[in-house]
Amino acid sequence: MVNTEIARRLQINEKLTAEVLTAFIREEVEKAGFQKVVFGLSGGIDSALVAYLAVRALGSERCHAVMMPYTTSNPKSLSDAQAVVDDLGLQALVVPISAPVDAFFAAMDERLGVPATPLRRGNRMARERMSTLFDLSAHFSALVLGTSNKTELLLGYGTQFGDLASALNPIGDLYKSQVRQLSRYLGVPQSILEKPPSADLWQDQTDEKELGFTYEFADEVLYQLVDLRCSVDDLIRQGYDAATLQAIVRRVERNQYKRKPPIIAKLSSRTVGVDFRYLRDWGQ
Structure with a gap:
Protein backbone atom coordinates (compact mmCIF):
# COMPACT_ATOMS: atom_id res chain seq x y z
CA MET A 1 0.00 0.00 0.00
CA VAL A 2 1.06 3.62 -0.51
CA ASN A 3 0.10 6.19 2.08
CA THR A 4 0.02 9.42 0.08
CA GLU A 5 0.02 11.58 3.23
CA ILE A 6 3.17 9.90 4.56
CA ALA A 7 4.79 10.14 1.12
CA ARG A 8 4.04 13.87 1.16
CA ARG A 9 5.53 14.29 4.65
CA LEU A 10 8.68 12.49 3.55
CA GLN A 11 9.30 15.20 0.95
CA ILE A 12 12.18 17.50 1.85
CA ASN A 13 13.09 21.09 1.04
CA GLU A 14 15.91 20.25 -1.38
CA PHE A 24 27.83 20.13 7.97
CA ILE A 25 30.60 18.61 5.85
CA ARG A 26 32.63 21.80 5.68
CA GLU A 27 32.35 22.65 9.37
CA GLU A 28 32.91 19.14 10.74
CA VAL A 29 35.91 18.48 8.49
CA GLU A 30 37.59 21.75 9.39
CA LYS A 31 36.72 21.56 13.10
CA ALA A 32 38.50 18.21 13.23
CA GLY A 33 41.61 19.84 11.76
CA PHE A 34 41.32 18.44 8.22
CA GLN A 35 40.94 20.03 4.81
CA LYS A 36 40.08 17.01 2.64
CA VAL A 37 37.71 14.06 2.47
CA VAL A 38 37.89 10.60 0.93
CA PHE A 39 34.96 8.32 0.13
CA GLY A 40 34.07 5.18 -1.76
CA LEU A 41 32.26 5.72 -5.05
CA SER A 42 30.32 2.59 -5.99
CA GLY A 43 28.20 3.81 -8.88
CA GLY A 44 25.13 3.75 -6.63
CA ILE A 45 22.94 6.65 -5.64
CA ASP A 46 24.08 7.03 -2.00
CA SER A 47 27.78 7.44 -2.71
CA ALA A 48 26.99 9.62 -5.74
CA LEU A 49 24.95 11.97 -3.55
CA VAL A 50 27.78 12.15 -1.01
CA ALA A 51 30.16 13.06 -3.84
CA TYR A 52 27.94 15.92 -5.03
CA LEU A 53 27.52 17.23 -1.49
CA ALA A 54 31.24 16.99 -0.74
CA VAL A 55 32.19 18.94 -3.85
CA ARG A 56 29.63 21.63 -3.05
CA ALA A 57 31.10 21.86 0.47
CA LEU A 58 34.82 21.69 -0.23
CA GLY A 59 35.48 21.88 -3.98
CA SER A 60 36.62 19.00 -6.17
CA GLU A 61 40.31 19.53 -5.40
CA ARG A 62 39.70 18.59 -1.74
CA CYS A 63 37.64 15.47 -2.47
CA HIS A 64 39.13 12.04 -3.23
CA ALA A 65 36.85 9.37 -4.70
CA VAL A 66 37.88 5.72 -4.62
CA MET A 67 36.31 3.04 -6.83
CA MET A 68 36.89 -0.48 -5.50
CA PRO A 69 35.51 -3.15 -7.85
CA TYR A 70 35.55 -6.89 -7.22
CA THR A 71 35.71 -9.56 -9.94
CA THR A 72 31.94 -10.11 -9.87
CA SER A 73 31.07 -6.40 -9.75
CA ASN A 74 28.81 -5.20 -12.54
CA PRO A 75 30.93 -3.25 -15.09
CA LYS A 76 28.09 -0.71 -15.22
CA SER A 77 28.86 0.21 -11.61
CA LEU A 78 32.33 1.38 -12.55
CA SER A 79 31.11 3.29 -15.58
CA ASP A 80 28.39 5.00 -13.51
CA ALA A 81 30.97 5.95 -10.87
CA GLN A 82 33.22 7.32 -13.61
CA SER A 98 39.73 -8.99 -5.78
CA ALA A 99 43.32 -10.04 -4.97
CA PRO A 100 43.27 -9.40 -1.18
CA VAL A 101 39.75 -10.82 -0.73
CA ASP A 102 40.48 -13.94 -2.76
CA ALA A 103 43.82 -14.49 -1.03
CA PHE A 104 42.13 -14.37 2.37
CA PHE A 105 39.44 -16.88 1.48
CA ALA A 106 41.86 -19.20 -0.33
CA ALA A 107 43.71 -19.60 2.96
CA MET A 108 40.65 -19.53 5.22
CA ASP A 109 38.59 -22.03 3.20
CA GLU A 110 41.47 -24.50 3.44
CA ARG A 111 41.75 -24.02 7.20
CA LEU A 112 38.04 -24.28 7.88
CA GLY A 113 37.41 -27.04 5.37
CA VAL A 114 34.35 -25.35 3.87
CA PRO A 115 33.94 -22.59 1.30
CA ALA A 116 32.87 -19.17 2.56
CA THR A 117 29.20 -18.28 2.35
CA PRO A 118 28.10 -15.32 0.21
CA LEU A 119 27.43 -13.42 3.47
CA ARG A 120 31.01 -13.88 4.69
CA ARG A 121 32.43 -12.94 1.31
CA GLY A 122 30.21 -9.87 1.10
CA ASN A 123 31.19 -8.74 4.59
CA ARG A 124 34.87 -9.22 3.76
CA SER A 141 45.20 13.46 5.47
CA ALA A 142 41.51 13.26 4.67
CA LEU A 143 38.43 12.30 6.71
CA VAL A 144 36.41 9.31 5.50
CA LEU A 145 32.84 10.18 4.53
CA GLY A 146 30.13 7.56 5.07
CA THR A 147 27.47 6.75 2.50
CA SER A 148 24.79 4.85 4.49
CA ASN A 149 21.30 6.34 4.50
CA LYS A 150 18.79 6.32 7.36
CA THR A 151 16.80 3.39 5.97
CA GLU A 152 19.91 1.20 5.82
CA LEU A 153 21.05 2.27 9.29
CA LEU A 154 17.69 1.49 10.88
CA LEU A 155 17.35 -1.86 9.12
CA GLY A 156 20.98 -2.80 9.85
CA TYR A 157 21.49 -3.31 6.14
CA GLY A 158 25.23 -2.86 6.13
CA THR A 159 28.45 -4.36 7.44
CA GLN A 160 29.74 -3.35 10.85
CA PHE A 161 33.23 -1.81 10.42
CA GLY A 162 32.61 -2.05 6.67
CA ASP A 163 30.28 0.30 4.81
CA LEU A 164 28.77 1.41 8.14
CA ALA A 165 32.14 2.81 9.29
CA SER A 166 33.18 6.41 8.64
CA ALA A 167 34.35 9.60 10.33
CA LEU A 168 31.38 11.66 9.09
CA ASN A 169 28.10 10.62 7.51
CA PRO A 170 26.23 13.46 5.77
CA ILE A 171 23.27 11.35 4.57
CA GLY A 172 22.59 9.17 7.64
CA ASP A 173 19.42 11.10 8.49
CA LEU A 174 17.93 10.88 4.99
CA ARG A 180 16.56 10.04 -4.39
CA GLN A 181 14.84 13.39 -4.14
CA LEU A 182 18.00 15.28 -3.18
CA SER A 183 20.03 13.43 -5.82
CA ARG A 184 17.68 14.60 -8.56
CA TYR A 185 17.93 18.15 -7.27
CA LEU A 186 21.74 18.10 -7.27
CA GLY A 187 22.01 16.59 -10.76
CA VAL A 188 23.16 13.03 -10.12
CA PRO A 189 23.29 11.23 -13.51
CA GLN A 190 20.01 9.71 -14.68
CA SER A 191 21.54 6.25 -15.12
CA ILE A 192 22.26 6.17 -11.38
CA LEU A 193 18.85 7.52 -10.42
CA GLU A 194 17.10 4.77 -12.37
CA LYS A 195 19.16 1.70 -11.41
CA PRO A 196 17.94 -0.82 -8.77
CA PRO A 197 19.74 -0.29 -5.43
CA SER A 198 22.51 -2.85 -4.96
CA ALA A 199 25.59 -3.35 -2.80
CA ASP A 200 27.02 -5.11 -5.89
CA LEU A 201 28.58 -7.86 -3.77
CA TRP A 202 27.67 -10.69 -6.13
CA GLN A 203 25.97 -11.10 -9.49
CA ASP A 204 22.29 -10.06 -9.70
CA GLN A 205 22.27 -8.97 -6.05
CA THR A 206 19.80 -6.20 -5.21
CA ASP A 207 18.98 -4.65 -1.86
CA GLU A 208 15.22 -5.03 -2.19
CA LYS A 209 15.46 -8.68 -3.25
CA GLU A 210 17.48 -9.43 -0.12
CA LEU A 211 15.29 -7.39 2.20
CA GLY A 212 12.03 -8.82 0.89
CA PHE A 213 10.33 -5.42 0.52
CA THR A 214 10.89 -2.17 -1.35
CA TYR A 215 12.67 0.87 0.03
CA GLU A 216 9.53 2.89 -0.65
CA PHE A 217 7.56 0.60 1.66
CA ALA A 218 10.33 0.54 4.27
CA ASP A 219 10.55 4.34 4.33
CA GLU A 220 6.81 4.66 4.75
CA VAL A 221 6.80 2.23 7.70
CA LEU A 222 10.00 3.44 9.36
CA TYR A 223 9.00 7.09 9.18
CA GLN A 224 5.81 6.30 11.07
CA LEU A 225 7.47 3.97 13.60
CA VAL A 226 10.55 6.11 14.26
CA ASP A 227 9.76 9.74 13.49
CA LEU A 228 6.04 9.76 14.30
CA ARG A 229 6.39 7.16 17.12
CA CYS A 230 3.42 5.15 15.90
CA SER A 231 2.98 1.63 17.27
CA VAL A 232 2.83 -1.54 15.18
CA ASP A 233 -0.84 -1.84 16.16
CA ASP A 234 -1.45 1.67 14.78
CA LEU A 235 -0.06 0.60 11.42
CA ILE A 236 -1.95 -2.70 11.40
CA ARG A 237 -5.16 -0.75 11.90
CA GLN A 238 -4.20 1.30 8.83
CA GLY A 239 -4.09 -1.91 6.79
CA TYR A 240 -0.37 -2.78 6.75
CA ASP A 241 0.55 -6.47 6.72
CA ALA A 242 1.36 -7.58 10.28
CA ALA A 243 4.02 -10.12 9.31
CA VAL A 249 10.66 -4.10 13.63
CA ARG A 250 12.81 -7.17 14.33
CA ARG A 251 15.49 -5.89 11.96
CA VAL A 252 15.54 -2.49 13.66
CA GLU A 253 15.75 -4.01 17.13
CA ARG A 254 18.30 -6.75 16.53
CA ASN A 255 20.65 -4.43 14.63
CA GLN A 256 20.85 -1.79 17.36
CA TYR A 257 24.40 -2.96 18.17
CA LYS A 258 25.54 -1.83 14.72
CA ARG A 259 24.43 1.72 15.49
CA LYS A 260 26.31 1.95 18.80
CA PRO A 261 30.01 2.22 19.64
CA PRO A 262 31.58 -0.78 21.43
CA ILE A 263 30.28 -1.23 24.97
CA ILE A 264 32.95 -0.77 27.64
CA ALA A 265 32.62 -2.56 30.99
CA LYS A 266 32.53 0.14 33.67
CA LEU A 267 35.08 -0.28 36.50
CA SER A 268 36.31 3.22 37.33
CA SER A 269 34.70 6.51 38.32
CA ARG A 270 35.03 7.87 34.79
CA THR A 271 34.62 5.50 31.86
CA VAL A 272 35.12 6.36 28.18
CA GLY A 273 31.74 6.71 26.53
CA VAL A 274 29.82 6.63 29.82
CA ASP A 275 30.89 9.55 32.01
CA PHE A 276 33.98 10.71 30.10
CA ARG A 277 32.24 12.27 27.10
CA TYR A 278 33.20 15.36 25.17
CA LEU A 279 32.48 16.83 21.74
CA ARG A 280 34.45 15.19 18.94
CA ASP A 281 36.54 18.35 18.42
CA TRP A 282 37.38 18.71 22.15
CA GLY A 283 41.05 19.68 22.52
CA GLN A 284 41.47 20.95 18.97
Whole structure:
Protein backbone atom coordinates (compact mmCIF):
# COMPACT_ATOMS: atom_id res chain seq x y z
CA MET A 1 0.00 0.00 0.00
CA VAL A 2 1.06 3.62 -0.51
CA ASN A 3 0.10 6.19 2.08
CA THR A 4 0.02 9.42 0.08
CA GLU A 5 0.02 11.58 3.23
CA ILE A 6 3.17 9.90 4.56
CA ALA A 7 4.79 10.14 1.12
CA ARG A 8 4.04 13.87 1.16
CA ARG A 9 5.53 14.29 4.65
CA LEU A 10 8.68 12.49 3.55
CA GLN A 11 9.30 15.20 0.95
CA ILE A 12 12.18 17.50 1.85
CA ASN A 13 13.09 21.09 1.04
CA GLU A 14 15.91 20.25 -1.38
CA LYS A 15 17.60 23.67 -1.33
CA LEU A 16 17.62 23.92 2.47
CA THR A 17 18.70 20.30 2.92
CA ALA A 18 21.59 20.73 0.50
CA GLU A 19 22.70 23.88 2.30
CA VAL A 20 22.56 22.22 5.73
CA LEU A 21 24.49 19.14 4.60
CA THR A 22 27.19 21.05 2.74
CA ALA A 23 27.69 23.26 5.80
CA PHE A 24 27.83 20.13 7.97
CA ILE A 25 30.60 18.61 5.85
CA ARG A 26 32.63 21.80 5.68
CA GLU A 27 32.35 22.65 9.37
CA GLU A 28 32.91 19.14 10.74
CA VAL A 29 35.91 18.48 8.49
CA GLU A 30 37.59 21.75 9.39
CA LYS A 31 36.72 21.56 13.10
CA ALA A 32 38.50 18.21 13.23
CA GLY A 33 41.61 19.84 11.76
CA PHE A 34 41.32 18.44 8.22
CA GLN A 35 40.94 20.03 4.81
CA LYS A 36 40.08 17.01 2.64
CA VAL A 37 37.71 14.06 2.47
CA VAL A 38 37.89 10.60 0.93
CA PHE A 39 34.96 8.32 0.13
CA GLY A 40 34.07 5.18 -1.76
CA LEU A 41 32.26 5.72 -5.05
CA SER A 42 30.32 2.59 -5.99
CA GLY A 43 28.20 3.81 -8.88
CA GLY A 44 25.13 3.75 -6.63
CA ILE A 45 22.94 6.65 -5.64
CA ASP A 46 24.08 7.03 -2.00
CA SER A 47 27.78 7.44 -2.71
CA ALA A 48 26.99 9.62 -5.74
CA LEU A 49 24.95 11.97 -3.55
CA VAL A 50 27.78 12.15 -1.01
CA ALA A 51 30.16 13.06 -3.84
CA TYR A 52 27.94 15.92 -5.03
CA LEU A 53 27.52 17.23 -1.49
CA ALA A 54 31.24 16.99 -0.74
CA VAL A 55 32.19 18.94 -3.85
CA ARG A 56 29.63 21.63 -3.05
CA ALA A 57 31.10 21.86 0.47
CA LEU A 58 34.82 21.69 -0.23
CA GLY A 59 35.48 21.88 -3.98
CA SER A 60 36.62 19.00 -6.17
CA GLU A 61 40.31 19.53 -5.40
CA ARG A 62 39.70 18.59 -1.74
CA CYS A 63 37.64 15.47 -2.47
CA HIS A 64 39.13 12.04 -3.23
CA ALA A 65 36.85 9.37 -4.70
CA VAL A 66 37.88 5.72 -4.62
CA MET A 67 36.31 3.04 -6.83
CA MET A 68 36.89 -0.48 -5.50
CA PRO A 69 35.51 -3.15 -7.85
CA TYR A 70 35.55 -6.89 -7.22
CA THR A 71 35.71 -9.56 -9.94
CA THR A 72 31.94 -10.11 -9.87
CA SER A 73 31.07 -6.40 -9.75
CA ASN A 74 28.81 -5.20 -12.54
CA PRO A 75 30.93 -3.25 -15.09
CA LYS A 76 28.09 -0.71 -15.22
CA SER A 77 28.86 0.21 -11.61
CA LEU A 78 32.33 1.38 -12.55
CA SER A 79 31.11 3.29 -15.58
CA ASP A 80 28.39 5.00 -13.51
CA ALA A 81 30.97 5.95 -10.87
CA GLN A 82 33.22 7.32 -13.61
CA ALA A 83 30.33 9.45 -14.88
CA VAL A 84 30.19 11.11 -11.44
CA VAL A 85 33.97 11.61 -11.44
CA ASP A 86 33.83 13.22 -14.89
CA ASP A 87 30.84 15.42 -14.05
CA LEU A 88 32.39 16.75 -10.82
CA GLY A 89 36.03 16.81 -11.90
CA LEU A 90 36.93 14.60 -8.94
CA GLN A 91 40.35 13.27 -8.06
CA ALA A 92 39.81 9.52 -8.28
CA LEU A 93 41.53 6.19 -7.84
CA VAL A 94 40.47 2.72 -8.97
CA VAL A 95 41.63 0.14 -6.40
CA PRO A 96 40.45 -3.41 -7.23
CA ILE A 97 39.86 -5.55 -4.13
CA SER A 98 39.73 -8.99 -5.78
CA ALA A 99 43.32 -10.04 -4.97
CA PRO A 100 43.27 -9.40 -1.18
CA VAL A 101 39.75 -10.82 -0.73
CA ASP A 102 40.48 -13.94 -2.76
CA ALA A 103 43.82 -14.49 -1.03
CA PHE A 104 42.13 -14.37 2.37
CA PHE A 105 39.44 -16.88 1.48
CA ALA A 106 41.86 -19.20 -0.33
CA ALA A 107 43.71 -19.60 2.96
CA MET A 108 40.65 -19.53 5.22
CA ASP A 109 38.59 -22.03 3.20
CA GLU A 110 41.47 -24.50 3.44
CA ARG A 111 41.75 -24.02 7.20
CA LEU A 112 38.04 -24.28 7.88
CA GLY A 113 37.41 -27.04 5.37
CA VAL A 114 34.35 -25.35 3.87
CA PRO A 115 33.94 -22.59 1.30
CA ALA A 116 32.87 -19.17 2.56
CA THR A 117 29.20 -18.28 2.35
CA PRO A 118 28.10 -15.32 0.21
CA LEU A 119 27.43 -13.42 3.47
CA ARG A 120 31.01 -13.88 4.69
CA ARG A 121 32.43 -12.94 1.31
CA GLY A 122 30.21 -9.87 1.10
CA ASN A 123 31.19 -8.74 4.59
CA ARG A 124 34.87 -9.22 3.76
CA MET A 125 34.50 -7.13 0.62
CA ALA A 126 32.80 -4.34 2.55
CA ARG A 127 35.53 -4.34 5.20
CA GLU A 128 38.30 -4.52 2.60
CA ARG A 129 36.85 -1.42 0.96
CA MET A 130 36.67 0.47 4.24
CA SER A 131 40.17 -0.65 5.19
CA THR A 132 41.35 0.79 1.87
CA LEU A 133 39.57 4.08 2.53
CA PHE A 134 41.06 4.49 5.99
CA ASP A 135 44.54 3.74 4.63
CA LEU A 136 44.06 6.40 1.97
CA SER A 137 42.66 8.67 4.67
CA ALA A 138 46.09 8.59 6.33
CA HIS A 139 47.86 9.07 2.99
CA PHE A 140 45.77 12.08 1.93
CA SER A 141 45.20 13.46 5.47
CA ALA A 142 41.51 13.26 4.67
CA LEU A 143 38.43 12.30 6.71
CA VAL A 144 36.41 9.31 5.50
CA LEU A 145 32.84 10.18 4.53
CA GLY A 146 30.13 7.56 5.07
CA THR A 147 27.47 6.75 2.50
CA SER A 148 24.79 4.85 4.49
CA ASN A 149 21.30 6.34 4.50
CA LYS A 150 18.79 6.32 7.36
CA THR A 151 16.80 3.39 5.97
CA GLU A 152 19.91 1.20 5.82
CA LEU A 153 21.05 2.27 9.29
CA LEU A 154 17.69 1.49 10.88
CA LEU A 155 17.35 -1.86 9.12
CA GLY A 156 20.98 -2.80 9.85
CA TYR A 157 21.49 -3.31 6.14
CA GLY A 158 25.23 -2.86 6.13
CA THR A 159 28.45 -4.36 7.44
CA GLN A 160 29.74 -3.35 10.85
CA PHE A 161 33.23 -1.81 10.42
CA GLY A 162 32.61 -2.05 6.67
CA ASP A 163 30.28 0.30 4.81
CA LEU A 164 28.77 1.41 8.14
CA ALA A 165 32.14 2.81 9.29
CA SER A 166 33.18 6.41 8.64
CA ALA A 167 34.35 9.60 10.33
CA LEU A 168 31.38 11.66 9.09
CA ASN A 169 28.10 10.62 7.51
CA PRO A 170 26.23 13.46 5.77
CA ILE A 171 23.27 11.35 4.57
CA GLY A 172 22.59 9.17 7.64
CA ASP A 173 19.42 11.10 8.49
CA LEU A 174 17.93 10.88 4.99
CA TYR A 175 15.58 8.03 4.13
CA LYS A 176 16.23 6.32 0.80
CA SER A 177 13.35 8.14 -0.89
CA GLN A 178 14.80 11.44 0.36
CA VAL A 179 18.22 10.46 -1.00
CA ARG A 180 16.56 10.04 -4.39
CA GLN A 181 14.84 13.39 -4.14
CA LEU A 182 18.00 15.28 -3.18
CA SER A 183 20.03 13.43 -5.82
CA ARG A 184 17.68 14.60 -8.56
CA TYR A 185 17.93 18.15 -7.27
CA LEU A 186 21.74 18.10 -7.27
CA GLY A 187 22.01 16.59 -10.76
CA VAL A 188 23.16 13.03 -10.12
CA PRO A 189 23.29 11.23 -13.51
CA GLN A 190 20.01 9.71 -14.68
CA SER A 191 21.54 6.25 -15.12
CA ILE A 192 22.26 6.17 -11.38
CA LEU A 193 18.85 7.52 -10.42
CA GLU A 194 17.10 4.77 -12.37
CA LYS A 195 19.16 1.70 -11.41
CA PRO A 196 17.94 -0.82 -8.77
CA PRO A 197 19.74 -0.29 -5.43
CA SER A 198 22.51 -2.85 -4.96
CA ALA A 199 25.59 -3.35 -2.80
CA ASP A 200 27.02 -5.11 -5.89
CA LEU A 201 28.58 -7.86 -3.77
CA TRP A 202 27.67 -10.69 -6.13
CA GLN A 203 25.97 -11.10 -9.49
CA ASP A 204 22.29 -10.06 -9.70
CA GLN A 205 22.27 -8.97 -6.05
CA THR A 206 19.80 -6.20 -5.21
CA ASP A 207 18.98 -4.65 -1.86
CA GLU A 208 15.22 -5.03 -2.19
CA LYS A 209 15.46 -8.68 -3.25
CA GLU A 210 17.48 -9.43 -0.12
CA LEU A 211 15.29 -7.39 2.20
CA GLY A 212 12.03 -8.82 0.89
CA PHE A 213 10.33 -5.42 0.52
CA THR A 214 10.89 -2.17 -1.35
CA TYR A 215 12.67 0.87 0.03
CA GLU A 216 9.53 2.89 -0.65
CA PHE A 217 7.56 0.60 1.66
CA ALA A 218 10.33 0.54 4.27
CA ASP A 219 10.55 4.34 4.33
CA GLU A 220 6.81 4.66 4.75
CA VAL A 221 6.80 2.23 7.70
CA LEU A 222 10.00 3.44 9.36
CA TYR A 223 9.00 7.09 9.18
CA GLN A 224 5.81 6.30 11.07
CA LEU A 225 7.47 3.97 13.60
CA VAL A 226 10.55 6.11 14.26
CA ASP A 227 9.76 9.74 13.49
CA LEU A 228 6.04 9.76 14.30
CA ARG A 229 6.39 7.16 17.12
CA CYS A 230 3.42 5.15 15.90
CA SER A 231 2.98 1.63 17.27
CA VAL A 232 2.83 -1.54 15.18
CA ASP A 233 -0.84 -1.84 16.16
CA ASP A 234 -1.45 1.67 14.78
CA LEU A 235 -0.06 0.60 11.42
CA ILE A 236 -1.95 -2.70 11.40
CA ARG A 237 -5.16 -0.75 11.90
CA GLN A 238 -4.20 1.30 8.83
CA GLY A 239 -4.09 -1.91 6.79
CA TYR A 240 -0.37 -2.78 6.75
CA ASP A 241 0.55 -6.47 6.72
CA ALA A 242 1.36 -7.58 10.28
CA ALA A 243 4.02 -10.12 9.31
CA THR A 244 5.96 -7.61 7.19
CA LEU A 245 5.73 -4.98 9.92
CA GLN A 246 7.07 -7.42 12.50
CA ALA A 247 9.94 -8.35 10.16
CA ILE A 248 10.92 -4.69 9.87
CA VAL A 249 10.66 -4.10 13.63
CA ARG A 250 12.81 -7.17 14.33
CA ARG A 251 15.49 -5.89 11.96
CA VAL A 252 15.54 -2.49 13.66
CA GLU A 253 15.75 -4.01 17.13
CA ARG A 254 18.30 -6.75 16.53
CA ASN A 255 20.65 -4.43 14.63
CA GLN A 256 20.85 -1.79 17.36
CA TYR A 257 24.40 -2.96 18.17
CA LYS A 258 25.54 -1.83 14.72
CA ARG A 259 24.43 1.72 15.49
CA LYS A 260 26.31 1.95 18.80
CA PRO A 261 30.01 2.22 19.64
CA PRO A 262 31.58 -0.78 21.43
CA ILE A 263 30.28 -1.23 24.97
CA ILE A 264 32.95 -0.77 27.64
CA ALA A 265 32.62 -2.56 30.99
CA LYS A 266 32.53 0.14 33.67
CA LEU A 267 35.08 -0.28 36.50
CA SER A 268 36.31 3.22 37.33
CA SER A 269 34.70 6.51 38.32
CA ARG A 270 35.03 7.87 34.79
CA THR A 271 34.62 5.50 31.86
CA VAL A 272 35.12 6.36 28.18
CA GLY A 273 31.74 6.71 26.53
CA VAL A 274 29.82 6.63 29.82
CA ASP A 275 30.89 9.55 32.01
CA PHE A 276 33.98 10.71 30.10
CA ARG A 277 32.24 12.27 27.10
CA TYR A 278 33.20 15.36 25.17
CA LEU A 279 32.48 16.83 21.74
CA ARG A 280 34.45 15.19 18.94
CA ASP A 281 36.54 18.35 18.42
CA TRP A 282 37.38 18.71 22.15
CA GLY A 283 41.05 19.68 22.52
CA GLN A 284 41.47 20.95 18.97
